[in-house]
Structures are given as C-alpha cells and as structure tokens.
Amino acid sequence: MDPLLLGGIVAVLTILVLFSGVSVAIGLLIVSAGFLIVFDGPRSLELMPEILFGKLDNFALLSIPMFIIMGASIASTRAGADLYEALERWLTRIPGGLVVSNLGACALFAAMSGSSPATCAAIGKMGIPEMRKRGYPDGVAAGSIAAGGTLGILIPPSVTMIVYGIATETSIGRLFLAGVIPGLLLVGLFMGWSLYSTWRSGDAARLGSGSYTWAERFEILPRVLPFLAIIIGVLYAMYGGIATPSETAAVGALLCLVIAVVIYKLWNPRDLWVVLRDSTKESVMILFIIAAAGVFSYMLSSLFITQSIAEWIGTLEVNRWVLMGAVNVFLLIAGFFLPPVAVILMAAPILLPIITTAGFDPIWFAVVLTINMEIGLISPPVGLNLYVINGIAPDISLRTILLGSLPFVACMILAIVLLCLFPGLATWLPNLVMGGAI
Template identity: 60%
Template sequence: MSALTIGLLIFVVTVAVLATGIPIAFGLGAVALLFMVAFDGWSSINFVPETIFAGLSDFTLVSLPMFIIMGAAVASSRAGSDLYEALSRWLHRVPGSLVISNIGACALFSALTGSSPATCAAIGKMGIPEMRKRGYDADLATGAIAAGGTLGILIPPSITMILYGIASETSIGRLFLAGVLPGLMLTGLFMAWALFISWKRGTVLVDADRIYSMKEKFELLPRLLPFIAVIVGVVYALYGGIATPSEAAGVGAALCLAMVVVIYRVWRPMDLWAILRDGLRESGMLMLIMGTSILFGYMMSSLQVTQSVAQAIGEMHANRWLILAAVNLLLLVAGMFLPPAAIILMTTPILMPVITAAGFDPIWFGVVLTINMELGLITPPVGLNLFVINGITPDVRLPTILKGAFPFMLCMVVAILILCVVPEIATWLPKALMG
C-alpha cells in the first residue's frame, strides 16, 4: 500500500472517529495508535511516551497556561461592559454606532483574553440586548458579536499563534507582530460593513436619542487605562528585550490578576479559585490535544505520509497561488468540523514543506491560516461562536445568527485576498521591529 493511500485511509478513519463526538485528544490518540500498531507492529507502542513527553517539553509551552489565566481573569470581571460602555458613549453619533462599539469592544477584549467564546459571552450579554432594544435587527446584532469574538485568535497575544509557532518552529514574537496590522484591518472591515448595513437599513439615528456630555464621555476613560497598561506591559516585556514569550505571558497574567483584584474587587478566595480552575481546565485540554497531535504527526511521518504529500504537491508544478487556494479550501473544510488548535497541530507539519517550497513566508502564512481558523469559528456545523451566541440569546434562531455572520465571513475572505496582494501588511511590522 502506497504512502498516499495510507494517508487517505488515515483521513477517512480520523473523520469517522471524530464524527462520533469523542474528545479530540482521545480520538487523535486512538487513530495514531491504531495505525502505528497496524503498520509497524506492537513494538511501536514503546515510542508513545517518549514522543508525547518530548513534544510537551518545549519551554515555550509555559506561555499557554499564563495567557489562558490572563484571559480567565479579564473574563471574570466587568471589564467587557466597561469597554462597551466607554466606546458606545464616544461613537453614539456614528451610523451603526452600537454595532461598531461592540466590534471595537470585542477587538480590545479578545486581544486581552485570546478567547473567542469568552469574548462572545462577555460582550454579547450586554451588547446584544442593547442593540436589539435600540432597533437593530437580530441578525446584525448577533452576527457582529459572533464575528467580533473571532478577532481574539488574530490580535496578539494569541494562543492560536503560539500553537502555530511551536508546530512550525517559527518565532512567536514575529507571529504576534504579524497579527497586529491584519487584525486592525479585519476590525476595520467589520466596522465598515456594520456602518454600511446600518445605513442601508435605516438604523442610522437610533443611537442619537441621547447626547452625552464631555464629562460623561471622559469619566469612563480611566477604566480603559488598566487595559492599556496590561497591553503595554506585555509588549514592552516581550519586545524590549526583557523577557521571552513565556516570561512575558507570566507578566501579562500577573498584571491581569492585579487589575481584577485592585480595580474590579475580584479578591475573594472563591473568585480567584474559579479563575485558576478555569485556566487549569483549559490548559489541560490544550496540552492533551497537543500531546496526541504530536503522536499523530509522528505516526504520519513514520509512515511517510507527510513526506509523500509534500513530494506529490511539489511534483504537480502547479501555480503557487492554486496551491495556496487548495490549502485554504482544506483549512476551511477542516474548520467546519474541528477547533483551531486541533487543525493547526494536525496540518502544520504537513503543510509547512508545501508552503515553503511554494515560496510563501511562514510568518505571513500563519496570519492567513489564523484568519481561516476565524472562519471556522462562525461556520456550521461546529461553529463554536454561533452556539455561544445562541446560548445567550435563546430567542434568536441559529439560522438568523448565521445569516448575520455570513457578511463578516466574506470580510475575512476579502482580508485573505488583500494579504495575498499586499503581504507586507503582515510582514512589515516584524521586519521593521525585529529585523
């Protein structure tokens, strides 16, 4: 049996196993063990512990639980509502101001938490009822929050970027910088669509029923200072030559915990325990997925599947943009069924030789891949953000949420096309600051 045939068989079995609803870590581990034993014999089991623990011994992985705790701390406070209220007061005269305010709040909140579901829940609980009360259609109100929440995996610090950096052996610091301008660009595209559709539907003046004084506008600005302090602290530690990404993540976690204790009075032992418990639970889940994904990648490599796929694509002599289109289609389909972490850890070892052979910058491709992962978060049947929004607004049907999110999906596709035409949007900042 050829390596490509084995690869196709692995793909079919993996999809079938994961379709049963089994936890992803256990599913990937079971498939890896099955094919290792089937093709290499029972002796291959001896390599399992060594492979998993060697893969998880990377010092960079220390940053994962730190960034997760950072997000859990912010999500446990009233930070999301403060962001939303401050932005809405300043933008209330702009057409579609409430939607734009919510998207801006999602961008800032998700940049701190790095979690799309947490952003959707925190901003959506306050923003969606307010938008609907002010006359915005349910599809626009819910779709904007579902899409805005995805910005958390592109705007740094991003857990998705960390996983891609580890899997592709590229600089996490450069990846963080590469996500800044594309993240701002995508936020701008979301806001532009919100402004246009609000104007078209005639919901231009619904936010102008109250005039905020300058005092009212400025009184909430001090509440934004802690967010700015946390971001500046992490960025300075990371790019000022003071700390590695792992140490900078520790700085961010410490600053966020201090912020919620001092400013938001989240100081009770049970509150702090909830933050640490949630951080530990999510970290453990990611580590399990990473460990079994590493084993899955080892199995693919030992059976020559990875090498054969890369060689077959290289021998096609196809236009590199056709190759990129095929890769994006693969990622989009995978994103409909799997979470971003699993996709990145499963596909990066296979795709990196193809991408580099086609002459694409791995840092730039990390941004394109991340935007593709954002698409998956609002694409059925497993669009996680869609179900989060449906959970906090049960009276809005899932098709309505999907209808509102669809234009924002097109914005993501436009962002990928813009990055293909002007890759410097992703590559300029890392080169300018890090050489």
C-alpha cells in the same frame, strides 16, 4: 503500501474517529497507535510515552496557561462591560456608532482575553440587548458580536498563534506581530460594513443616539486603561528584548489578577478559585492535544506520509496560487468541524512542507490559516460563537444569527484575498521590528 494512499486512509480514519465523539487528543492517540502497531509492530508503542511527554518539554508552552489565566481573570470581571460602555460613550453620536462601538469593544477585549467565546459572552450580554432596543435588526446585532468575537484568535496575544509557532517551530514574537495589521484590517472591514448596512437601511432609529457629558466619558477610562496598559506592556517587553513570551505572559497574568482584585473587587477566594480552575482545565486540554499531535506527527513521519506528500506536491506542475486556493478550501472545511487548535496541530506537519516548497512565507501563512479558523467559528455545524450568541439571546434563532454573520464572513474572505495580493500586510511589521525574515 504507497505512502500517498496510506495518507488518504489515515485522513479518512482520523475524521471518522474524531466524528465518533471521542476527544481530539484521545482520537489522535488511537489513530497513531493503530497505524504504528500495524506497520511498525507492537514494539513501536514503547516510544509513544517518550514522544508524548517530550512534546511538552518546551519552555514556550508555559506561555499558554499564563495567557489563559490572563484572559480568564479579565473575563471574570466587568472589564468587557466597561469596555463596551466606554466606547459607547465616545462613539454614541456617530451614525451606526453603537454597532461600531460593539466591534471596537470586541477587538479590545479579544486582545486582552485571547478567547473568542469569552469575547462573545462578555460584550454580547450588554451589546445585543442595547442594539435591539435602539432598533438594530436582530441579525446585525447578533452577527456583529459573533464576528467580532472571532478576533480573539488573531489579535495578539493569541493562544492559536502560540500553538502554530510551537507546531512549526516558528518565532512566536513574529507571529504576534504578523497578526496586528491583519487584525486591524478585519476590524476596519467589519466596521465599514456595519456603517454601510446602517446607512443603507435609512432608519433614523438606528443612527447615533444618546448623549454623554465629557465628564461621563472620562469617568470610565480609569477602569479600562490599566488592562490596555498591561497588553501594551506585555508586547513591549516581548519585542523590546526584555523578556521571552513565557516570562511576559507570566507577568501579564499576575498583573491581570491583581487588577481584577483591586479594581473589580475580586476578593472572594471562591471566585479566584474558579478563575484558576477553569484556566487549568483549558490549559490541560490544549497541552494534551499538543502532546497527542506530537505522536500523530511522529506516526506520519515514521510512515513517510509527510515526506511523500511534500515530494508529490513539489512534482506537480500547477500554479502555486491554485495550490494555495486548494489549501484554503481544505482549511475552511476543517474549520467547520474542528476547533482551531486541533486543525493547526493536525494540519501543520503536512501543510508546512507544502507551503514552503511552493515558496510561501510560513509567517504569512499563519495569518491566512487563522482567518480561515475564524470563519469556522461562525459557520455551522460547529460554529461555536453562533451557539454562544444563541445562549445569550435565545429568542434570536440560529438561522438569524448565521445570516447576520454572513456579511462578516465575506469580509474575512476579502481579507484573505488582500493578504494574497499584498503579503506585506502580514510580514512588514515583523520584519520591521525584528529584522529580516529568519
């Protein structure tokens, strides 16, 4: 059978299996095993356990559970509330400052936790009621938190970037650095739209209100600065050549647990157990998907699907930006239905040869891909962040939350366009810190 036709059949059956409700990892294994049996015979299954566990034989994978523990220990405390309160005290006099402080708190908490749902929950619990109380529309209050939460998978340290690095054998350090400037760009675009929408409304009730003394502003900083110091320390150790990503993640996780115990009095063994239990569950889920995706990639390569697609793309006489536009549409649609980790692990083996053949930088592409995944987090039918916000404020309809998040989706699309026009936004910092592209 023609490999391209076979690839189309694999894509359709994979989508059908995943839509059946089976877990992503199990679905990938079912599809892989089925096609290997049909085309390579039952004996091909003997290789599956070796490939499955071999994919996990990677020291860099240790950073995933460590960063997850790091985020879970922060999410289990009042760190999110303190971040929100600290920024609110400093920005309260700015017109529209409350929504700006919420977005700033989302950006900082996302950098510490690396989790979009956790960011939405932690900041939204305080931010949404406060914004509504001061007269902000429900859509602005809910949409800004939903969009701000998506920053968790772009601003380093990012588990999504780690997964991409492992799947494509790309430097994780470079990927982290590549997300810094685009992450700040998105924060700026989000804040710019929020200030504009507040100014356009002309409602004084939504302008800067509240007053804090300098003593009150400085009083809260000791509870926030230690976590920020850990993030800076982790990044410095990684980029200063002091330690590997896995080693810095382990130290960061330990320090976050210590701070959670010392500053936030997380003494109860049951609370610590919940942090470790939930972190283990999430880590196992991600690692299982990675292992299953390894088998899926082997199946695609064994049946010459990946090679044929890359060769076919190379023969097309089409502008490479038209090709990139098609790739972005594919990623957007995939992100509507599947979690970011699953999309990256399934698509990377196919897309990487395509983008490199077209002359695109895989580090730059990682950022574009991640922003596409961010859009999926606030887009139906899955739109995980939309449901998290709805759980926090059930009296705000999903339709209102979605409409409130649409301007921020436009900001993300604008960010992708700017990255296409100025790829240095993603590649300049990695090249500056770690030398020319490798």
